[in-house]
Amino acid sequence: MTETELDLRDVPPPERHPKIHDAFQALDSGEALTIxxxxxxxxxxxxxxxxxxxxxxxxxxxxxxxxxxFVATLPKQ
Structure with a gap:
């Protein structure tokens, strides 16, 4: 499984979820986003x-x- 990682600790809270959604959207099926x-x-x-x-x-x-x-992995179907 291919993974993309985003370190959000220095990202202002209002910008975090949009970044996560954009990165997840860019994944192919079977890949995962690690935050x-x-x-x-x-x-x-x-x-x-x-x-x-x-x-x-x-x-x-x-x-x-x-x-x-905290390290979370969000897999894409």
């Missing part, structure tokens, strides 16, 4: 689950590396 964030992206998961038909919610993974680093 590095300063908080758990649970609201993003629910947003994608509700609004993005090509999001593979069952393949979603998130790992907390330290108290301010």
């Amino acid at each position: 590095v964030n300063d908080h758990e992206p649970k609201p993003l998961f629910y947003e994608f689950q509700a609004e993005v038909d090509s999001f593979d919610a069952d393949g979603y993974e998130v790992e907390q590396r330290d108290e301010r680093t």
Whole structure:
């Protein structure tokens, strides 16, 4: 599976979701977007689950590396 990574920790919060959606949209089927964030992206998961038909919610993974680093993988069907 090919992955694209976005480090969002230095991106202003209002700009994060549009960047994520644009990067996810650019993926081909079977690829994944990995995001590095300063908080758990649970609201993003629910947003994608509700609004993005090509999001593979069952393949979603998130790992907390330290108290301010969360790495989430959003696979595209």
